[in-house]
Amino acid sequence: MHYEKILKSLSDRTRLRILYVLLKAKKELCICEIMDTLALEHYNVSKHMKELKVTGLVKEQRSGKFVFYALADNKDSFVRNIVEAVAAIPETEFNEDTKRLNKRLTLRQNGKCVVGILKKSRKQKG
Amino acid sequence: MHYEKILKSLSDRTRLRILYVLLKAKKELCICEIMDTLALEHYNVSKHMKELKVTGLVKEQRSGKFVFYALADNKDSFVRNIVEAVAAIPETEFNEDTKRLNKRLTLRQNGKCVVGILKKSRKQKG
DNA sequence: ACCATATATGCACATAAGCGCATATATGCA
DNA sequence: TGCATATATGCGCTTATGTGCATATATGGT
Numbered sequence: 001m002h003y004e005k006i007l008k009s010l011s012d013r014t015r016l017r018i019l020y021v022l023l024k025a026k027k028e029l030c031i032c033e034i035m036d037t038l039a040l041e042h043y044n045v046s047k048h049m050k051e052l053k054v055t056g057l058v059k060e061q062r063s064g065k066f067v068f069y070a071l072a073d074n075k076d077s078f079v080r081n082i083v084e085a086v087a088a089i090p091e092t093e094f095n096e097d098t099k100r101l102n103k104r105l106t107l108r109q110n111g112k113c114v115v116g117i118l119k120k121s122r123k124q125k126g
Numbered sequence: 127m128h129y130e131k132i133l134k135s136l137s138d139r140t141r142l143r144i145l146y147v148l149l150k151a152k153k154e155l156c157i158c159e160i161m162d163t164l165a166l167e168h169y170n171v172s173k174h175m176k177e178l179k180v181t182g183l184v185k186e187q188r189s190g191k192f193v194f195y196a197l198a199d200n201k202d203s204f205v206r207n208i209v210e211a212v213a214a215i216p217e218t219e220f221n222e223d224t225k226r227l228n229k230r231l232t233l234r235q236n237g238k239c240v241v242g243i244l245k246k247s248r249k250q251k252g
Numbered sequence: 253a254c255c256a257t258a259t260a261t262g263c264a265c266a267t268a269a270g271c272g273c274a275t276a277t278a279t280g281c282a
Numbered sequence: 283t284g285c286a287t288a289t290a291t292g293c294g295c296t297t298a299t300g301t302g303c304a305t306a307t308a309t310g311g312t
Contacts, residue, residue, distance in 0.1 A: 030288085030289095031288075031289060031290095032288070032289090042288080042289065042290090043289085043290075043291080045289095046289060046290055046291085047290080047291080049289095049290095050290080050291090062289095064288090065287065065288045065289080066288065066289090067288075067289060067290095116287065116288060117287075117288065117289090
């Protein structure tokens with residue numbers, strides 16, 4: 001395995017935020033929820049998710065038009081320690097993300113995201 | 127603290143090797159020992175040590191002409207988990223380094239490095 | 253003071269990485 | 283089949299990063 005690649009995949013602040021959010025959410029999140037949580041464009045989130053997928057930190061599952069991402073179950077002790085380290089980061093570090101995540105999750109219906117990408121023009125309408 | 131910077135400092139294979147070697151050596155190593163262990167040029171080792179120092183993973187202590195490096199004592203749980211992760215990497219991953227380290231350590235006298243940089247011309251002589 | 257040696261640093265170069273934009277793919281619905 | 287929407291990907295650009303070489307600094311011995 002390429003240990004340094006796993007570390008590299010988390011050496012970017014955006015990806016670290018993504019992993020942290022997935023950790024704290026403790027549930028699958030779709031791209032649109034993650035992009036709203038991080039306040040980033042969907043294509044960047046998408047690219048970062050791919051990296052996290054490649055290194056095996058994250059798993060993906062499609063459900064209709066939506067693609068849900070979650071932490072992968074890792075047996076490797078190296079990866080488990082890394083994930084534990086990220087979990088040990090104080091919440092204040094990603095406070096804004098947490099706020100936005102919680103707000104966004106209230107839009108779920110029956111525990112699933114039904115919102116999609118909130119474009120600026122549509123955000124105005126609600 | 128900048129968590130992603132700590133991860134980034136270990137996202138390079140050379141620096142990961144350095145940390146691993148310091149972990150397994152369980153003692154201070156000087157630059158010349160590290161460069162022989164990793165089979166790298168001194169100036170690269172030096173630069174990498176600086177990075178590891180900046181992120182607080184490694185501490186430095188000068189003793190005469192020699193500069194010794196060792197793992198820093200970290201209280202932060204994030205860093206401790208990261209270091210634990212690195213320690214959990216199987217020895218086979220850095221087998222060659224371990225071999226070269228052990229060989230190099232036999233050159234110590236009274237537990238201290240007295241060898242310095244073995245230039246090619248001097249290596250011939252022993 | 254001078255020299256040898258241990259380590260550090262500045263510079264130029266090649267490569268990698270992240271971003272924004274445009275566009276492509278995939279899915280569901282009419 | 284055609285369209286809207288969710289997500290992914292390719293491209294060009296800018297910036298960051300690692301390396302090698304040359305050189306600088308630091309220390310001890312003569």
